[in-house]
Amino acid sequence: MTLPLQHPALSAADPELAALIGAEEQLQADTLRLIPSENYVSRAVLEASGTVLQNKYSEGYPGRRYYEGQQNIDQIERLAIARAEALFGVEHANVQPYSGSPANLAVYLAFAEPGDIVMGMALPMGGHLTHGWGVSATGKWFRGVQYGVRQDTGLIDFDEVRELALKERPKIIFCGGTALPRTIDFPAFAEIARESGAVLVADVAHIAGLIAGGAHPSPVPHADVISTTTHKTLRGPRGAILMSREEHAKAIDKAVFPGLQGGPHNQTTAAIAVALHEASQPSFRTYAQSVVANAKALADELLARGFDLVSGGTDNHLILMDLTPKDVPGKVAAKALDRAGIVVNYNTVPYDPRKPFDPSGVRIGTPSLTSRGLGTEHMAAVADWIDRGVSAAGAGDEDALATIRAEVAELMAQYPAPGLTA
Template sequence: MTHSPSPSSSHSAVSADAPNTLNHPALAAQDPELSALIGAEEQLQADTLRLIPSENYVSTAVLEASGTVLQNKYSEGYPGRRYYEGQQNIDPVERLAVARAKSVFGVEHANVQPYSGSPANLAVYLAFAEPGDTVMGMALPMGGHLTHGWGVSATGKWFRGVQYGVRHDTGRIDFDEVRDLALKERPKLIFCGGTALPRTIDFAAFAKIAHEAGAVLVADIAHIAGLIAGGAHPSPVPHADVISTTTHKTLRGPRGAMLMSREEHAKAIDKAVFPGLQGGPHNQTTAAIAVALHEASQPSFRDYAHAVVANAQALAEALLARGFDLVSGGTDNHLILMDLTPKDVPGKVAAKALDRAGIVVNYNTVPYDPRKPFDPSGIRIGTPSLTSRGLGTQHMPTVADWIDRGVAAARAGDEDALTTIRSEVADLMAAHPAPGLPAH
């Protein structure tokens, strides 16, 4: 099943002739240098196959909401309880975003003010833990996130982080091991979710362990929020005490974040966000979140979410057929993690070569990676962006073939092959214009 961009989205790719400045004339006149860079980025997003799983295309409506005069307002506090006057229109905007979040995700409480995912997670620590307390999350090299207690993060410096991982033989979480660790360490918080997890998160299993250990369960659904909203991944709502998410990635909103919870935790969450960690919310982002949540409530979004998963699984099958080693053997969601060790190409070398071929990925550690994080063995890819462009399962063998040829070219140092792939990619992208990109 494929997804067609919403009618509000522009369906015309940018011309390859030159960066487009017609769509931001005031900026072009005031700051032509910056305008040219934005035009070049519009062109790059139009011409390339974007496979970074945390990226997507927002609709024209989301872009418009992000650039409104709401930018001009300061609104410290919450609706009805502000520290500034002149909130007659701002309060309804935030209330609308909150109501839509509660409806889309079926939660009792939602806070739409966090600036991004990492501050949102830090607010959870502020709400439920004290410095030095033990917290538990998936280790970063195993697919977790920095803010789940990893050592280089403030969350690992200010709190005592203990980490679980995945089995070496299956690439999947061993819940017996998670339970043993939780009962031994008795953490205040247990995080589930991460940035490189290709399999369904068993929220019920985590909840059972958290209850037994006396911990607050935090589901970080930043990567899969859109899949959950569209019914393509199980929801953590019946199981998690707190849910943290960004609003971009699969949810296709602006760069922002939300915290959702049971009503009993509402006051602690709100107090942690403001005044605990930040001042006035970014009202233009709040408005864009409201638009994205409205889009996520439409039947077409459900089609899109299921298409993201279908595309990822079809792409995984095509890659396996071409001899690629996929962590956990495949995917249940939008994300594929590849170990390129059998291909005799480091992840960083492959990622940079694919970028020259017009295929945008990121190099990434794989579980038990013997290489350093800045020069790892793997690459991480995903299907949200290409699905938003209307590509379907019938296109995934072609995408897998490009990746296969690109990795081989990286190993051989064959720049001509990469140039050929880039031309082929541009042709397919021209036939599937991206939502939100302006017409020339």
């Protein structure tokens, strides 16, 4: 499938860069994208991201700016805020964070002092760098303590989490992560946070779209603060939102600006507003439910082919595979699958004996393929491609990978990607 030229001004001004962007568009059109943190945005979101809003500086908040000429910008930001509050049912939303990591840093600035104890899931167990992991600023400026999952089940042991929280008394407890294939038990975390006197922060960056679409329980009744990116399952631009109860609104807003950031990226705010509007439509609910149905169907097909899935399957959009029984390292498999037109990422698995840059696992997800219109009836073919690709990786069979790539491209041509055609 060859895409039409979509950037005439860019092609005239900088043909070298235009060619690279065109090549990326073609790659996204032809390949089966299974990285769970990636997705396709709509043409409307892309257009909002590239408007004259790029030309504006807007330090401050609506009605309280440090620059004049904000008549339209204030309305755009208020629209994004109102849509976020309505979609997620929260009392307060801040749509200015540049991305997920700055949003989480703002949480620390709002509720903790350097050196305080913070608690989150360990990175090798599926957590995020900004949940107090040692190599992150959050682990250097604060004392991070980590919980994990049980080795026998791959599930969080809440008795252990409670014991750790009562012993350490953290200022902040994070729940959520980057490689969690199961439903997050927000009520259990809330009870532990209440008992230990901590602020509970639900980092729902991966599952925000599933929450908005009713395919995952909401943290709103349970968490003090909710942090999320606006891309991934939410299908918006690369940005973030912080949401909270009204009692925390002032602390959150002060932490974002002037605490960490200057002027918001107004073009991103506009694109967030578009994505939130799209997420409020009935079709988005169908999409969210389909993401989960596809993931469960794909997990079943992989299990039937002898793959070892962390926790035995999935409740959401994400599958974490331990390739140790296949005798193929995760990095080797991921690079081979990429040559086969199947885009995944290598990933540590809980209690992984291998190093993080050469781990045992591969992480996959179904948001992108669902956005293209693939359904549960396609998951057997996807699992078969993965199975054949991993086998080819172990055997060094490049011809087999080339055959898979052609098959993938043929199916992708039948399901055009959102946003990539005029």
